Amino acid sequence: MNESANLDxxxxxxxxxxxxxxxxxxxxxxxxxxxxxxLHALHTCSSDSIFQHTxxxxxxxxxxxxxxxxxxxxxxxxxxxxxxxxxxxxxxDVREYTDVGDIRQKIEEIVAGYxxxxxxxxxxxxxEPFYFCASETVVLPTPFVAHSMQQFVEDLSRVSLHSIHHHxxxxxxxxxxxxNDFSQWLQEEDLPEAAAKLNRIDxxxxxxxxxxxxxxLVVKRALV
Amino acid sequence: xxxxxISSSPIHTASYSDAVVDSGVSPVDAGPKRRRTDFHxxxxxxxxxxxxRLLDYEPIIGQAVLDELRYLAEALQGKSVKMVNSTAxxxxxxxxxxxxxxxxxxxxVVTHWDVITGDNDFFEITKAFHNALHGGEYHLTRKTQEIFxxxxxxxxxxMQFDEDVIVIHDPQPAAMIDGRDARDSKWVWRCHIDLxxxxxxxxxxxxxxxxxxxxxxxxxxxxxxxxxxxxxLFYPCIDALSEKNKEIDESYIQQICDDYGIDRSRPVVTQIxxxxxxxxxxxxxxxxxxxxxxxxxxxxxxxxxxxDDPEGAQxxxxxxxxxxxxxxxxxxxxxxxSGLQINALQRASTIIVQKSLRExxxxxxxxxxxxxxxxxxxxxxxxxxxxxxxxxxxxxxxxEGCAYQIRYLLTHPDHARQLGKNGHEHxxxxxxxxxxxxxxxxxxxxxxxxxxx
Numbered sequence: 001m002n003e004s005a006n007l008d009x010x011x012x013x014x015x016x017x018x019x020x021x022x023x024x025x026x027x028x029x030x031x032x033x034x035x036x037x038x039l040h041a042l043h044t045c046s047s048d049s050i051f052q053h054t055x056x057x058x059x060x061x062x063x064x065x066x067x068x069x070x071x072x073x074x075x076x077x078x079x080x081x082x083x084x085x086x087x088x089x090x091x092x093d094v095r096e097y098t099d100v101g102d103i104r105q106k107i108e109e110i111v112a113g114y115x116x117x118x119x120x121x122x123x124x125x126x127x128e129p130f131y132f133c134a135s136e137t138v139v140l141p142t143p144f145v146a147h148s149m150q151q152f153v154e155d156l157s158r159v160s161l162h163s164i165h166h167h168x169x170x171x172x173x174x175x176x177x178x179x180n181d182f183s184q185w186l187q188e189e190d191l192p193e194a195a196a197k198l199n200r201i202d203x204x205x206x207x208x209x210x211x212x213x214x215x216x217l218v219v220k221r222a223l224v
Numbered sequence: 225x226x227x228x229x230i231s232s233s234p235i236h237t238a239s240y241s242d243a244v245v246d247s248g249v250s251p252v253d254a255g256p257k258r259r260r261t262d263f264h265x266x267x268x269x270x271x272x273x274x275x276x277r278l279l280d281y282e283p284i285i286g287q288a289v290l291d292e293l294r295y296l297a298e299a300l301q302g303k304s305v306k307m308v309n310s311t312a313x314x315x316x317x318x319x320x321x322x323x324x325x326x327x328x329x330x331x332x333v334v335t336h337w338d339v340i341t342g343d344n345d346f347f348e349i350t351k352a353f354h355n356a357l358h359g360g361e362y363h364l365t366r367k368t369q370e371i372f373x374x375x376x377x378x379x380x381x382x383m384q385f386d387e388d389v390i391v392i393h394d395p396q397p398a399a400m401i402d403g404r405d406a407r408d409s410k411w412v413w414r415c416h417i418d419l420x421x422x423x424x425x426x427x428x429x430x431x432x433x434x435x436x437x438x439x440x441x442x443x444x445x446x447x448x449x450x451x452x453x454x455x456x457l458f459y460p461c462i463d464a465l466s467e468k469n470k471e472i473d474e475s476y477i478q479q480i481c482d483d484y485g486i487d488r489s490r491p492v493v494t495q496i497x498x499x500x501x502x503x504x505x506x507x508x509x510x511x512x513x514x515x516x517x518x519x520x521x522x523x524x525x526x527x528x529x530x531x532d533d534p535e536g537a538q539x540x541x542x543x544x545x546x547x548x549x550x551x552x553x554x555x556x557x558x559x560x561x562s563g564l565q566i567n568a569l570q571r572a573s574t575i576i577v578q579k580s581l582r583e584x585x586x587x588x589x590x591x592x593x594x595x596x597x598x599x600x601x602x603x604x605x606x607x608x609x610x611x612x613x614x615x616x617x618x619x620x621x622x623x624e625g626c627a628y629q630i631r632y633l634l635t636h637p638d639h640a641r642q643l644g645k646n647g648h649e650h651x652x653x654x655x656x657x658x659x660x661x662x663x664x665x666x667x668x669x670x671x672x673x674x675x676x677x
Contacts, residue, residue: 140296160288160291
């Protein structure tokens with residue numbers, strides 16, 4: 001029997017429209033060959049650049065469960081051989097931020113603090129430069145519109161991972177809330193516990209496909 | 225474990241754990257009699273297969289991702305593009321356009337592909353430009369500039385530029401930008417070559433032309449230059465349905481191995497590259513010899529024909545000398561139309577190596593990752609974009625490092641398998657032809673300020 005046959009069949013108060021997004025990478029003018037240069041460029045680069053190296057890179061590397069959280073952490077580890085800095089940068093959870101400016105400020109703080117504590121590291125040349133890039137993004141519709149919980153679960157399993165990333169991870173910049181589109185919708189559909197549980201899914205120790213499965217599981221459990 | 229039993233067993237897939245050499249048994253003595261010499265595939269190139277259609281990619285990327293392409297293209301219906309390059313056949317650009325153009329056309333964007341013509345002098349000059357832009361020595365004379373500009377001018381007069389977007393590929397037709405008129409069409413320069421260390425004279429000549437375009441596209445962040453126009457990053461890509469990358473029958477893989485005498489019951493380490501010093505085939509042989517002290521393995525070095533390249537022939541001879549009489553080294557000198565055989569050799573491999581000293585993007589690495597192969601590659605050129613160390617493969621910086629990683633991966637099969645799996649997903653997300661189609665559609669939308677429904 002189809003598992004979703006047990007799900008709540010009621011109509012949604014408001015349909016959920018699945019969208020997705022697509023990005024083009026623009027190569028920026030800034031590059032860094034030392035941590036000090038990185039710090040300077042972090043201050044001057046565009047917000048689109050911070051967005052690319054934190055939010056978008058998660059989508060581009062959605063299949064990795066460990067050791068990859070953002071491009072700055074990866075560069076600090078692999079090109080600068082600064083594991084202490086890499087760990088601190090990697091601990092940054094983009095979902096705690098609803099504004100790219102705040103993420104920029106936090107990254108600057110981490111790098112500046114590290115250079116202050118380790119002055120010799122500031123001017124040491126990296127093995128590879130860090131090239132700042134930026135995303136130009138368009139939001140696209142999809143054919144998936146959920147009019148019921150059952151349809152929501154079915155659509156979740158069929159939309160692209162880009163759509164999951166768009167609604168679950170990038171959404172907070174749009175919503176300006178520490179939440180995501182799925183949780184917002186579930187909240188409005190009187191499923192506050194499921195909405196809260198989604199926000200506790202760890203996106204940094206799971207692939208995006210794992211995240212999709214966990215979202216589906218949370219919603220299914222809330223309905224049976 | 226008894227290696228004698230392994231080598232005589234009918235098992236076709238080499239087990240990673242089988243790689244450990246049991247004490248006292250020489251794998252060379254124990255294995256079946258294998259041929260070890262140059263192998264040549266003779267004959268003329270077969271006609272190319274018809275280009276795939278969008279729907280053919282659905283089993284690979286899924287319907288939802290295919291739908292994204294269609295939605296992206298909605299805003300571009302009836303828009304037109306002209307691609308201009310310097311060759312219709314042979315070379316990576318023509319190969320890419322052969323796959324790309326039919327897909328963009330199928331998505332409703334009218335796309336024309338024109339090829340410039342020129343005499344031997346012109347192509348001698350553009351070949352010299354190519355080498356100089358890679359950092360080689362070159363003195364640019366007034367005469368060479370005149371020939372370059374005149375040939376571009378002749379081609380410009382021959383072509384119409386009525387399309388909404390004109391894409392000029394590489395330096396050869398770069399001066400076609402003179403064809404830009406008052407119409408509102410957008411011009412894009414797509415640079416496929418490594419510009420990270422260009423000859424200053426040649427780059428100074430080309431740069432003013434490039435800055436008259438509306439945008440430039442590079443294959444790696446490190447290839448980009450300081451320019452006054454927006455620069456975009458389009459990774460090179462592979463076509464998952466091409467002869468070199470499509471799924472093939474296990475029986476064909478076995479047949480190719482049987483033809484060459486490769487024993488699939490034992491690990492196979494392969495480097496696919498032409499016999500060129502920059503691909504360091506001698507370094508690969510050394511790494512194999514170092515690893516072989518600890519693990520049983522065979523080495524396949526398969527590459528393009530060296531007949532038209534005197535240095536290539538010399539490198540091939542040196543590799544044969546280095547291989548000496550080792551029956552576990554297979555040196556395969558293949559013609560350019562051996563895509564299917566290369567595909568089979570890659571799929572038969574336990575590990576793939578790309579120990580280049582310099583590299584452009586390294587599409588052989590992309591091919592290996594796509595086939596979920598644990599990959600050991602040098603941290604040069606565009607390879608670190610593909611091989612994220614210890615996540616999608618391993619990066620090495622020396623012969624010793626290469627030998628160690630081969631040993632490690634052969635004796636840690638779970639880790640190797642996970643790297644291969646991640647590598648495949650990395651290519652699926654970032655380096656497939658369909659991702660390239662998406663990038664083109666996005667760029668066209670941004671350039672033309674086209675909005676969706």
